[in-house]
Amino acid sequence: MTNARQPRLLSYSDRLSVAPSEPIEFKVSSLIPGEFTAEIVRLQHGDRNPEGPGFREHIIKSVASGQYPARAQDIDPGSFIRVDDPSDRLSLTGAFSLHAFVFPTTAEQPRQVVLGRYALDTETGYALEVGPEGVTLRIGDGTGSSVISTGDPLYGSCWYSVGATYDPQTRIGRVWAESVITSTNSLVASTVPISGPGNSEGTLDRELGVAPTPFLIAAANAGNRFEAHFNGKIERPAVWSRVLTDDEICALRDGSETRTHLVALWDFAADITSTGVTTDRVRDRGPWALHGTCQQGPARGMTGRLWLGVDERFTLVPSEYAAIHFHDDDLEDCGWDTDLTWTVPDDLPSGAYALRITQDDEVDRQPFFVLPPRGSATADVVLVIPTASYLAYANEHLAPGGAFAQSIFGQTPVLGASDLYLHEHPELGLSLYDLHSDGSGVHLSSLRRPIVNLRPDKRTSLGGPWQFPADLHLVDWLTEKGIEFDVVTDLEVHQEGVELLSQYQVVLTGSHPEYITRETLDAWEQYLTQGGRALYLGGNGFYWVTNWHPEKSHVIEVRRGESGIRAWQAQPGELHLQTNGERGGLWRWRGRAPQKLVGVGFATQGFDYSSYFVQTEDAAEPAVAFIVDGIKPDEKIGDFGLEGGGASGFELDRYDLTLGTPPGSRLLATSEGHSDNYPRVSEEVQFTMPHMGATMDYQARGDIVYFPTHNGGAVFSTSSIAWCGSLSHNDYDNNVSRMTENVIRRFLDNTPLSAEGSMPSTRP
Ligand SMILES: [Fe+2]
Known part of the structure; x- marks a missing residue:
């Protein structure tokens, strides 16, 4: 596995889209001593498939070009809370008590700090931990540590009340763990005994040292890194500056805390609002307002120990969602130093670009998208780059990490060097197709990290380009056809709405705009x-x-629900987005099936090979003659291409009046020839039965659909991820290219696309 050549240059930018006169920052890490060379390139085509046009980039003269000192930069993943404590209230030297409710998800992983002020590198301070010995109190004096533990590991994914007391005069410490399982809050019911409950008291033989580090929840400081991360949920952590009495400890399990000598009590529900929980602050209800700050994006809006299983909207019952879920592999921002900042020249045309860095024989390209000047359009056509979808797939581990990949792909996954690199470097963070180390689904993704599959020439393990490099097929075709176009990203559409889109006569999607915000859908619909x-x-x-995080436009959120092709599924009660409080899952289940917007919606997926479309009788109607102009009625459309060998492939959408395909839509062509590697999508499977693949199920297919809209507009949908991979075939002279060009040219003509000769279709 380690023989493949692995990247020694890594880079990312602080943003993916930038307008003229705005700055973009690039951050580089190099394992090669010396200097790297930076250049700005305009990207045209990334796919190196020898059947296609090959890799095409154009160097742009810029002030950014030059030599820069190379240095390695580090990544420190894992979420936690850092507490601001300017008066050192948590620098405990006398007696103290610690308490929290915990829901450990890797219960037996050693040394997971729940809370404490502890320096791992010098073994100094105090910490309450969870691990193979159950709940542990650790006291460090700067040369080593002493511990006392409950002895029995906690049972994973169950709620416990855990705590410790310590008196430096007597050096007597006490730790305890008590199950607080209800019918709904934990993995198992309260009907059976589980491991973990315990109570120990003893002498700790080291002095309590004062750690020169901040107080942390869910991690501990180790020099310039944070380690000993806790995996799982924590609720109501608290600290007192005395030893609590037995009665007071008893009351804690019911959420009743004494305030006598309370130092801090963090209430993770306090900042839940009607629109989610978007602040990083965690509020201290104690006397000194020792508020904390979340680091590296832990999960909020997660069920707590009080969740009843009745309401699942955390904004309505914040007290039932007073937990934060921490992961040792959360990564929101690598926080690298900037190597170069480039201000985009006023006259740089909108398009797809990259910072190309080279050193020795290594090359890395960090893509970015140059917008037209803010508030203006410089072409009649705009390509909306689906960056939320790029982030959903960012650094996906499907092939090397998912045992199911080979079954889904219908072929042996071919791993490239960057796939292997990801596999061996989990610190680069996860995609929304992956699971955290504790088995929970990843629902947040950030662009502020090296994303090794967001590269123009990246091929996925199923053979062809996917997402960004696949969208360059379209960029190349538009360029070669001389169709002038602007580039914007879905972030601008989300932020600026229909005002942005309405500057354009024609709007194009990329090959796989799967991840869509409500604001973006609204903009499309209004347009x-x-x-x-x-x-x-x-x-x-x-x-x-x-959703894009409202305060961090480098972060997206997706919660995967009870249906749909999904890499994981949200735990009960955790389907609502922390970034806006709204229900996650498929738009279909929020009344917005894709068919209502673009006439087609997800029907099937398969990855063994791609097929082609055949025309239907609708294609012979005069109203759509412009679309098939120059294409014979019996021609197979797209029985060629760079994405699986055909234009109909990978993920396909279907015309369906029962799901909202508009009346008056024309089903121009439908795909055939798919294998049973293309089963119908799971959200449409109510009864399971044999023979659900495309050879038997006529609804597992892709459809080319056209319909006119109000005010002379129209929609043309090709329903296939593979479509754009066929555009360049035969030197751009083919029926996929022709049909696409026919439609764009007609759409650029101002003549209204009224429902010429149209009538509502009743096709099933
Ligand atoms: Fe997808």
Whole structure:
């Protein structure tokens, strides 16, 4: 596994889209001594498949070009809370008590700090920990530590009340763990005994040292890193500056805390608002207002020990969601120092670009998208780059990490060097297709880290490019066809809405705009209602409820619900997004099936090979003659291409009046020839039965659909991720290219696309 050549250059930028006169920062880490060379390149085509046009980039003269000193930069993943304590109230030297409710998810992983002020590198301070010995109180004097433990490991994914007391005069410490399981809050019911409950008292033979580090919840300081991360949920952590009495300890399990000599009590529900919990602050209810700050993006809006299983909207019952879920592999921002900041020149055309860095024989390219000047358009066509979808897939471990990949792909996954690198370097963070180290699904993804599959020439383990490099197929085709276009990203559409889109006559999607925010859907819908014209040139689009973090536009959130093709599923009660409080899952289950917007919606996926489309009788209607102009009625459409060998492949969408395909839509062509590696999507499977693959199920297919909208607008949808991979075939002279060009040219003509000769279709 380690023979493959692995990258020694890594980079990322602080943003993916930037307008002229705005700065973009690049951060580089190099394991090669010396200097690296930086250049700005305009990207045209990334796919190195010898059947296609090959890799195409153009160097842009810029002030950013030059030599820069190389240095290695580190990544320190794992979420935790850091407490601001300017008066050193938590620098305990006398007697104290510690308490929290915990729900450990890797209960037997050694040394997981629940709370404390402890320096791991010098073994100084105090910490309450969870591990193989159960609950442990650790006291360090600067040369080593003494511990007392309950002895029996906690049972994973169950709620406990855990705590410790210590008196430096007597050096007597006490630790305890008590189950607080209810019918709904834990993995198992309270009907059976589980491991973990215990109570120990003893003498700790070291002095209590004062750690020169901050007080932390869910981690401990180790020099310039944070380690000993706790995996799982923590609720109501608290500290007192005395030893609590037996009665007071008893009362803790019911959430009744004495305030006598209370130093701090953090209430994780306090900042839940009607629109989610978006602040990093965690509020201290104690006397000194020792508020904490979340680091590296732990999960909020997670069920706590009081969750009853009745309400699942955390914004309505904050007290039942007073827990934060920490992971040792959360990564929100690598926080690297900036190597170069480049201000985009006023006259740089909108498009796809990259910072290309080279050193020795290593090359890395960090892509970014140059917008037209803010508030203006410089072309009639705009390509909306689906960066939320790029982030959903960022650093995905599906092939090397998922045992199921080979079954889904229908072929042996081919791992590249960057796949192996990811496998061996989990510190680069996870995608929304991965699980955290504790088995919970990843629902937050950030662009502020090296993303090794967000590279123009990256091929996925199933053979072809995916997402960004696949979208360059379209960038290349538009360029070669001389169709002038602007580039914006879905972040701008989310932020600026229909005002942005309505500057354009024609809007294009990429190949797989799967992750969509409510604001973006609204913008598309309003644009089309106003008479906008759209080409949806992908598959499985407009599918998952997604949100950009309102205060951190480098972070997206997705909660995967009870149905849909999904890499994981949210735990009970955890389907609502922390970044806006809204229900996650598929847009279909929020009344916004993709068919309502673009006429088609997700029907099937498969990855063994791609197929082609055949025309239906609708394609012969005069109203759509412009679309098939130059294409014979019996031609197979797209029986060629760089994505699996055909234009219909990977993920396919279907026309379906029962799901909201507009009346008056024309089903121009439908795909055939798929294997049983293309089963129908799970959200449409109510009864399981044999023979659910595409050879038997006529609804497992892709459809090319056209319909006119209000005010002379129209939508053309090709329903397949593989479509754009066929555009360049035969030197761009083919029926996929022709059909796409026919539609764009007609849409660029101002003549209204009224429902010429149209009538509502009743096709099932
Ligand atoms: Fe997808």
